[in-house]
Amino acid sequence: xxxxxxxxxxxxxxxxxxxxxxxxxxxxxxxxxxxxxxxxxxxxxxxxxxxxxxxxxxxxxxxxxxxxxxxxxxxxxxxxxxxxxxxxxxxxxxxxxxxxxxxxxxxxxxxxxxxxxxxxxxxxxxxxxxxxxxxxxxxxxxxxxxxxxxxxxxxxxxxxxxxxxxxxxxxxxxxxxxxxxxxxxxxxxxxxxxxxxxxxxxxxxxxxxxxxxxxxxxxxxxxxxxxxxxxxxxxxxxxxxxxxxxxxxxxxxxxxxxxxxxxxxxxxxxxxxxxxxxxxxxxxxxxxxxxxxxxxxxxxxxxxxxxxxxxxxxxxxxxxxxxxxxxxxxxxxxxxxxxxxxxxxxxxxxxxxxxxxxxxxxxxxxxxxxxxxxxxxxxxxxxxxxxxxxxxxxxxxxxxxxxxxxxxxxxxxxxxxxxx
Amino acid sequence: xxxxxxxxxxxxxxxxxxxxxxxxxxxxxxxxxxxxxxxxxxxxxxxxxxxxxxxxxxxxxxxxxxxxxxxxxxxxxxxxxxxxxxxxxxxxxxxxxxxxxxxxxxxxxxxxxxxxxxxxxxxxxxxxxxxxxxxxxxxxxxxxxxxxxxxxxxxxxxxxxxxxxxxxxxxxxxxxxxxxxxxxxxxxxxxxxxxxxxxxxxxxxxxxxxxxxxxxxxxxxxxxxxxxxxxxxxxxxxxxxxxxx
Numbered sequence: 001x002x003x004x005x006x007x008x009x010x011x012x013x014x015x016x017x018x019x020x021x022x023x024x025x026x027x028x029x030x031x032x033x034x035x036x037x038x039x040x041x042x043x044x045x046x047x048x049x050x051x052x053x054x055x056x057x058x059x060x061x062x063x064x065x066x067x068x069x070x071x072x073x074x075x076x077x078x079x080x081x082x083x084x085x086x087x088x089x090x091x092x093x094x095x096x097x098x099x100x101x102x103x104x105x106x107x108x109x110x111x112x113x114x115x116x117x118x119x120x121x122x123x124x125x126x127x128x129x130x131x132x133x134x135x136x137x138x139x140x141x142x143x144x145x146x147x148x149x150x151x152x153x154x155x156x157x158x159x160x161x162x163x164x165x166x167x168x169x170x171x172x173x174x175x176x177x178x179x180x181x182x183x184x185x186x187x188x189x190x191x192x193x194x195x196x197x198x199x200x201x202x203x204x205x206x207x208x209x210x211x212x213x214x215x216x217x218x219x220x221x222x223x224x225x226x227x228x229x230x231x232x233x234x235x236x237x238x239x240x241x242x243x244x245x246x247x248x249x250x251x252x253x254x255x256x257x258x259x260x261x262x263x264x265x266x267x268x269x270x271x272x273x274x275x276x277x278x279x280x281x282x283x284x285x286x287x288x289x290x291x292x293x294x295x296x297x298x299x300x301x302x303x304x305x306x307x308x309x310x311x312x313x314x315x316x317x318x319x320x321x322x323x324x325x326x327x328x329x330x331x332x333x334x335x336x337x338x339x340x341x342x343x344x345x346x347x348x349x350x351x352x353x354x355x356x357x358x359x360x361x362x363x364x365x366x367x368x369x370x371x372x373x374x375x376x377x378x379x380x381x382x383x384x385x386x387x388x389x390x391x392x393x394x395x396x397x398x399x400x401x402x403x404x405x406x407x408x409x410x411x412x413x414x415x416x417x418x419x420x
Numbered sequence: 421x422x423x424x425x426x427x428x429x430x431x432x433x434x435x436x437x438x439x440x441x442x443x444x445x446x447x448x449x450x451x452x453x454x455x456x457x458x459x460x461x462x463x464x465x466x467x468x469x470x471x472x473x474x475x476x477x478x479x480x481x482x483x484x485x486x487x488x489x490x491x492x493x494x495x496x497x498x499x500x501x502x503x504x505x506x507x508x509x510x511x512x513x514x515x516x517x518x519x520x521x522x523x524x525x526x527x528x529x530x531x532x533x534x535x536x537x538x539x540x541x542x543x544x545x546x547x548x549x550x551x552x553x554x555x556x557x558x559x560x561x562x563x564x565x566x567x568x569x570x571x572x573x574x575x576x577x578x579x580x581x582x583x584x585x586x587x588x589x590x591x592x593x594x595x596x597x598x599x600x601x602x603x604x605x606x607x608x609x610x611x612x613x614x615x616x617x618x619x620x621x622x623x624x625x626x627x628x629x630x631x632x633x634x635x636x637x638x639x640x641x642x643x644x645x646x647x648x649x650x651x652x653x654x655x656x657x658x659x660x661x662x663x664x665x
Contacts (some may be wrong), residue, residue: 001421047598051594068545080544323552330601332602333599333602336595336598336599340489340595350591350592350593352592352596355596355599357599357602357644359603359640371640373639373640373643373646374643375643375646375647386647387643387646387647388643389639389640389642389643398493398510398511398514399488399511400509401511401514402508402511405611405612406603406612406613407612408611408612409603409605409610409611409612409613410602410612412605412609412611412612413601413602413603413604413605413613414602414603416605416606416607417598417601417602417606
């Protein structure tokens with residue numbers, strides 16, 4: 001797969017000459033550059049290329065050759081999926097949709113000149129820029145932990161090798177040992193994710209180390225699907241899971257990777273595995289591009305356009321848009337709205353009112369699936385929740401099994417929608 | 421699209437003609453007894469008994485036994501191999517009561533798209549009421565059946581008469597369809613989530629309105645369909661009728 005092509009340089013050079021009239025660049029096609037090949041970026045690139053049928057030059061900048069989804073990585077931890085089932089390549093986006101893949105990292109954005117620079121030194125001019133980098137972790141926000149400590153206390157919250165490391169650590173725990181999680185403060189990627197992970201770790205431990213204990217240190221009063229998870233933990237893993245909330249020291253936390261200790265409200269706890277899910281912010285390139293305010297990039301609710309630059313769109317976790325949770329489903333939903341708007345602006349195609357939605361499925365135990373979801377609409381100030389639903393406690397096994405099977409169908413559906 | 425479809429939908433949504441002055445809020449299960457004639461309904465049973473048994477000791481044949489049907493969850497007879505569609509509906513909460521049976525008997529595929537029941541449907545509302553009254557007389561303990569199931573139809577709807585005659589805009593439909601395709605596979609595969617590609621327009625419109633009115637039970641679909649306008653449903657139907665890569 002050859003992704004870097006000489007003609008980038010040519011077209012980029014042409015772009016700098018005709019910046020004042022980007023619609024008539026040398027090759028006659030407006031260009032959209034998309035940074036980030038996850039649920040937001042890859043979806044947006046695919047819809048732009050698919051629907052414009054060659055009228056747009058779509059460039060996707062993504063350093064990884066293979067993308068491992070963070071969503072469903074908990075099911076790998078629990079032993080319900082193999083690691084390879086989470087892997088997706090970008091080949092079809094290039095072969096079937098004509099997207100130009102640039103396998104590199106974007107390191108700079110010159111918004112005045114409308115161009116992106118990659119780590120390899122390539123410069124790419126754009127008419128519209130889509131920034132979809134997901135999350136980064138806030139250095140120093142959790143006392144005692146830096147990114148360098150992730151090899152000892154993994155975050156495992158971006159998919160990939162970190163998740164494999166965490167699973168290996170769990171499997172290597174001593175009999176009756178302690179697994180600890182440091183849960184993140186709001187807002188963070190995938191609100192039910194940490195608690196689905198606790199469920200999956202509990203399931204794995206029930207199989208391989210049934211006297212082990214799980215401690216969840218949590219700075220939040222409440223969490224997503226709390227009633228459903230707590231009911232499930234009581235049913236499937238009685239006595240195994242203890243959550244230390246803010247009233248018990250969940251907010252005054254420190255970790256000591258060297259000695260594998262967690263300090264909560266001054267009390268030192270020795271643990272065997274410590275999964276640190278740190279406080280989060282928009283991926284670095286959003287900060288570098290200067291479209292963030294605080295930790296996230298504010299966007300217009302109607303189309304995901306950055307509030308700080310009309311030619312830039314920010315999708316998914318990195319954006320501050322209102323009520324939608326940071327999830328792959330949300331990013332995918334937002335990407336389709338942005339693609340529709342960008343295409344209309346650059347090619348004169350029809351524009352339609354934005355529709356946003358989200359559903360999150362979580363697995364609590366084998367065939368015990370639950371879900372939560374909502375539909376959204378843009379208002380003047382934010383993307384606002386319109387209607388929502390959530391699984392109920394006490395549901396029968398048949399419904400929970402159907403919900404789990406539905407989540408498998410969703411995974412197949414959304415990954416096909418993202419990667420072609 | 422056309423009037424045949426509209427009548428289908430009207431039958432699905434509206435209650436059968438009520439006797440003059442009838443209370444619009446008769447509990448749906450009571451209606452089977454109030455408005456149906458079980459003796460006359462026994463005559464229609466001849467259309468069912470090739471596949472179903474009813475009464476004491478009824479067994480699984482080509483179809484599941486229909487004794488004790490009222491209040492039973494769809495797809496709930498142990499040992500019977502239901503269609504994926506029916507099993508899903510049951511798991512989602514579809515329960516047999518006057519309203520759901522009336523919709524199912526009228527047009528089985530309108531309520532449960534992939535049902536294996538090869539039955540053309542009973543179009544006359546009074547015929548259906550009679551047959552359902554007959555079925556109800558074979559429910560084991562009808563006095564224990566809750567009177568207002570969550571899936572009961574609404575009785576007061578103000579549908580424009582030209583709902584199904586709406587000409588959908590397929591380009592709009594294609595945009596809207598992107599939301600469906602987060603879950604429903606473009607290539608028509610149906611593991612865990614049903615396929616919706618290449619659906620006949622009428623079936624699609626009927627199904628969406630059945631979700632929108634919460635006659636079909638699935639919460640995600642109720643939410644998705646609930647915010648679609650009639651024009652949007654028509655646009656989606658126009659798109660999906662021909663989609664499928």
